Amino acid sequence: MRLKFHIISLSFLSLLFASTSVTAQNVRITGVVTGAGSDETLIGVNVLVKGTSIGTSTGLDGDFEIEAPPDGTLVFSYIGFQTLEVAIANRGIVHVALEFEASQLDEVIVVGYGTTKKRDLTGSVSSIKAEDIRAVPVLSADQALQGRAAGVVVQETSGEPGVGTSIRIRGTSSISAGNEPLYVIDGIPMLAQATDISSGAAQGPRLNPLSTINPNDIASIEVLKDASAAAIYGARAANGVILITTKRGKAGQTTINFNFYQGWQNVRNPYTLLDASQYAHFVNEANYYAGNGRVYDDPSKFGEGTDWQNEIFRTALMSNYELSFTGGSENIQYAISGAYYKQDGVIRGSDFERYNFRANLDGKLHSRITLSNSLMFSHTKSNKILTDDNAAFDGGIVTAALSFNPMLATRDENNNLILKNYAVDNDGNPIDGTQTDADGNVIPEKTLNTFANPLLKIYDSSSQSKISRIIDNFSITFNLLEGLDFKASLGADYSISRSDQFTPSTARPAGDSFASSGSNSSFALLNEYTLSYNHQWGKHRISAVGGFSAQKTSVSGLFVNAIEFSTDQFGYYNYATARGADVITNYPDFTFLSWLGRINYSLSDKYLFTLTGRADGSSKFGDNNKWGFFPSGSVAWRMSQEDFLNDVRWLGDLKLRMSYGIVGNESIGPYLSQALLVPVDISLDNNLTIGFEPFLFPNSDLRWESTTQFNIGLDGSLLDGRFGITMDFYIKSTFDLLLTTDVPFYTGFSSVFGNVGDLENKGFEFSFKSYNLIREFKWNTDFNISFNQNTITSLADRNNIPNSAGLFGIESWALLTVGEPVGKFYGLVTDGIFQIGDDPESVPRFPAESPLTPGDRKYKDLNGDGVIDDNDRTFIGSAQPDFSFGFINNFSYKGFDLNIFFQGVVGNDIVNFNKFLIERQNTTSNITLDYFANRWTPQNPTNEYPKVNADPAIIRRYISNAEVEDGSYVRLKTITIGYRPSSNxxxxxxxxxxxxxxxxxxxxxxxxxxxxxPEVSHFGQSATNMGADLGGFPNTSSYIVGLNIGF
Incomplete structure (x- = not known):
């Protein structure tokens, strides 16, 4: 704790010494900046007096005004143009023209433990800059990646404020270990599990660790995709690496920026369900086909009734406030920012708040000694509503709203919330067990299903989460010799989190209250030493880095779950009165030691070579496999430098790349290789006592999942860099998958966690960037498209492994099968509708089902035994997409700018469990208007929807292709129009x-x-359960108005 205090204290003390230079005896200089070869004025060009902190930027007309020494030099810099230095030479007017540099091949790209020019890359790296992130307001850094980087599929799995996305870089690489990339923020690997408190405190998706970062603090995001680029991170790089670099100060006049936006959100596409009168008609017809009498004499008298979706959804507001200061002198530079973000959820009662502070400081102690410190503090608060759940727990609010009887009012005559999903009698009264018949006998309570009133989740239940996090990284760099630097860094990542949930007895089907609380703290300490060398002599250029890294993480957690409280009055403050409580403590520690190195060599700026290696040791793995070595190599040939292409004037740059390497995946729990014990109740001498029994079979050979990747790519720029293309083809093979495997029964265990199974991803990526118009009217385009094919190539001695979570009593709906992708859906195939005149004895049916009658759904008997059962299931869809793309166009004219961004995913399927719930034949739930309007009747002998039937014997244990839908989409992800006033x-x-x-x-x-x-996943980031939609927090459409001001 003392070390953490010193780190934070050093950061704040450094702020006190920030200073800027003041220059006297200056003269006033004015001028206009244009693009070379045109009269086009350039807006926002940075103008700096060299060697001072004096600076400004050009206005709407390309004009600037600055005070500078008469013998000084002005430095003009602008994105996409070459930097220009101009001597003032006692002039009062200085007009300049900047040369266009559309190719941006000299753009600096952040790579692991260093930087490089884009033109010198031999690996596959995508880069997103601050201006791309700032163009569209987003909650978190991962959302800024969506559709902007080839090979990166970003899915916003839930619309809940503060909840994380699912990111796949070049496909699914693991079955049971993590598939999310490694995040490195200002040199510190991000520990996503440090804030994952949902498992012990609340059902539903976990909070997003990246939501603690203000996106506008980010200077760039680099995505390391192939083994050559990612191997410097070794055992944690199998799923790719995302490097996040935050903004730093620059020498010049202090710049103050204030950013604000306000917006609102709506549910994009609510289901159209039956209103009260339509539902009454549906009940009458369903009872008719079940052989029962008419229930309601006049369905139309019930009117519209209650729209339960409208009761839980709302138009939700969001707002964001940011203030930043950047500047400094040649000796010290600073970037300081603070932000507040508030987002209400579209489900009533949900919200998310975030407070951010960041201070980045850089300074010179000596001409050969530099210091750098990056400090981030964040605090988030979230009010959650239970969604993404099924009947095995409480039932989520969305599924309850979809299934609830529209004939019910939300409250009774005493203004108390209706408790259950009651049926309604002919007079519109709920059959809730309080009524009596003509003889004075109590009429038994009658409910449609076990769901409680969804409004109880809003008004009587609570679920809150709080996370505080501090990340600090301090480094000192010594320039030992020309081109030789030694860097020592010390980083810390400390977080504390708390989550509490309470559901009263009235809101749970079993009538027993439930509470859950969790607290978690994590402290990771990172110590690294690196030596870097850069030198060029003649045609030879070399850069190298080598070093040592040590990281230790300590986590402590306490989780409590309890049911059946004596009273609901005190919520989760009342654990002492619960019937029983489960207490779980968690104190995992794990250590990571690494040696790393990379060397880059260039010959004649034509032939480029990179060798990378990292040796990682992890305490997570078995005694026989604590260490692993992860090498990679890559080469590139800049063909445009060859003599035979010298006369091709339209070709600016053409480079062929090829790489191969091995990276690892260590995203498992810290003790899976060891023998573990769990407490159990045992009886000794008729006394109950606590003992321990074996829980996990040890495996001293447990090792990393290893991923080899071959990549061949092409980079090109045409017409002086006006057009640029990048293409990559890759084969990514993962070996030693971490899965359970059977062991002999005499061991006392049924299975052990081990390295069995392989899978493969093959893909192609294409990116295109063009500067279509570069004069007064500007237009540039970014387009990327990615194809990926995922295949399980081995499961050792196992195959057809059921690997999906049960929902609503439905048996496994996904299988792991050799030769198929992860996420393959498994179920029955429909065969139309049984029509009048069909022979009931000739149609296969479920074993316990009566012969079919007209209007019933038929299923294909795939094995031909005359019975429909689990042997007739087959593959009916896949959650894996065929390709994804992003298409961005930026326009600007004078003070106006327009950004249009299309994004899409094509070829994936979704199991719509909502549809399974609300397109049933019976009356246990409301149904969609589409189903009811197009159902089978003798007058409408359709083959799509079966007839309605109140017979409760109609039970389905399997999904079918009727619930599997095409999840492809193309959307206008964002459209932004802005205006910047004139400089005058x-x-x-x-x-x-x-x-x-x-x-x-x-x-x-x-x-x-x-x-x-269509952008949904009930199980969040799970690889084996992706593509399920059940009662999740809907994604939204949002509309924002914002203002940026610079002082």
Missing amino acids: FLKRIKLSDARIYLTAKNAITFTKYSGYD
Whole structure:
């Protein structure tokens, strides 16, 4: 704890010494900056007096005004143009023209433990810059990646505020270990599990660890995709690496920026369900086909009734406030920012708040000694609503709203919430067990299903989470010799979190209250030493880095679950009165030691070579496999430098790349290789006592999952860099998958966790960037598309492994099978509808089912035994997409700018469990208007929807292709229009910059999917259960107005 205090204290003390330079005896200089070869003025060009902190930027007309020494030098810099230095030479007017540099081959790219120029890359790396992130308001850094990097599929699995996305870089690489990439923020690997408190405290998706970072603090995001780029991170790089670099100060006048936006969100596509009168008609017809009498004499008298979706959903507000200061002198630079973000969820009662502070400081102690410190503090608060659940627990609020009787009012005559999903009598009264018949006998309570009133989850239940996090990284760099630097760094990542949930007895089907609380703290200490060398002599250029890294993580957690409280009055403050409580403590520690190195060599700027290696030791793995070595190598040939292409004037740059390497995946629990014991109750001498029994079979040979990757790529730029392309083909093979395998019964265990199984991803990526117009009217385009094919190639001695969670009593709906992708759906195939005149004895049916009658659904008897059972199931869909893409166009004219961003995923399927719930034949739930309008009747002998039937004997244990839908979509992800006033106007109101903008997110979506949104996953980041939709927190359409001001 003392070390953490010193780290934080050092960061804040450094702020006190930030200073800027003041220059006297200056003269006033004005001028205009244009693009070379045109009269086009350039807006926002940085103008700096060399060697001082004096700076400004050009206005709307490309004009600038600055005070500088008459013998000084002005430095002009602008993204996409070459930096230019101009001597003032006692002039009062300085007009300059900047040369276009559209190829941006000299753009600096952050790679592991260093930087490199884009032109020198031999691996596959995608880069997203600050201006791309700032163009569209997003909650977290991972959302900024969606559709912007080839080979990266980002899925917003839930619309719940603060909840994480699912990211796959070049496909699914593991079955049971993690598939999420490694995040490295300012040199510190991010520990996602440190804030994962949901498992012990609340059902539903976990909070997003990246939601603690303010996206506008980010300077760049680099995605390391192939083994050559990622191998410097060794055993944690199998799923790719995402490097997040935050903004730093620059020498120059202090710049103050204030950013604000306000927005609102709506559910994009709510289901159209039956209203009260339609539902009454449905009940009458369903009872008719079940052989029962008419229930309601006049369905129309019930009117519209209650729209339960409308009761739980709302138009939700969001707001964001940011203030930042950047500047400094040649000796010290600073970037300081603070932000507050608030987002209400579209489900009533849910919200998310975030407070951020960041201070990045850089300074020189000596001409050969530099210091750097990056400090981030964040605090988040979240009110959650139970969703993404099934009947095995409480029933989520969305599934309850979908299934609830529209004939019910939300409250009774005493203004108390209706408790259960009651049936309604002919007079519209709920049959809740309080009524009596003509003889004075109590009429038994009658409910449609076990769901409680969804409003109880909003008004009587609670679920809160809080996370505080501090990340600090301090480094000192010594320039030992020209080109030789030694760097020592010390980083810390400390987080504390708390979550509490309470569901009263009235809101649970079993009538027993439930509470859950969890607290978690994590402290990771990272110590690294690196030696880097850069030198060029003649045609030879070399850069190298080598070092040592040690990281220790300590986590402590306490989780409590309890049921049946004596009273609901005190919520989760009342554990002492619960019938029983389960207490779980968790104190995992794990250590990571590493040796790393990389060497880059260039010959004649034409032939490029990279060798990388990292040796990692982890305490997570068995005694026989604590260490692993992960090497990679890559080469590149810049063909455009060859003599035979010298005369091809339209070709700016052409480079062929090839790489191969091995990386690892260590995303498992810290003690899976060891023998573990669990406490059990035992009886000794008729006395109950606590003992221990073996829980996990040890495996001293447990080792990392290893992924080999071959990559061949092509980078090209045309017409002086106006057009650029990147293509990559890869084969990514994962070996030693971490899975359970059977062991002999005499061991006392049924299985052991071991390295069995292999899978493969093959894919192709294409990116295109163009500067279509570069004069007064500007237009540039970014396009990327990625194809990936996932295949399980081995499961050792096992095959057809059921590997999906049960929902609503449905048996396994996904299988792991050799030759098929992960996430393959498994179920029955429909065969139309039984029609009038069909022979009932000739149609296969379920074993316990009566012969089919007209209007019943038929299923294919695939094995021909005359019975429909689990032997007739087959593959009916896949959650893996065929390809994904992003398409961005940026336009600007004078002060106006327009950004249009399309994004899409094609070829994946979704199991719509909501549809399984609300398109049943019986009356245990409301149903969709589409089903009811197009159901089978003698007058409408359709082959799509069966007849309605109140017979409760109709029970389905399997999904079918009727619930599997095409999840492909193309959406207008964002459209933003902005306006920046003229420089003359800004000068009059004493501002350096100002911009107002309007943004629409998810405004238009083209999809065949009938659910709330095709971007959904009931099980979040799970690889084996992806593609399920059941009662999740819907994604939203949002509309934002914002303002950026610079002082």
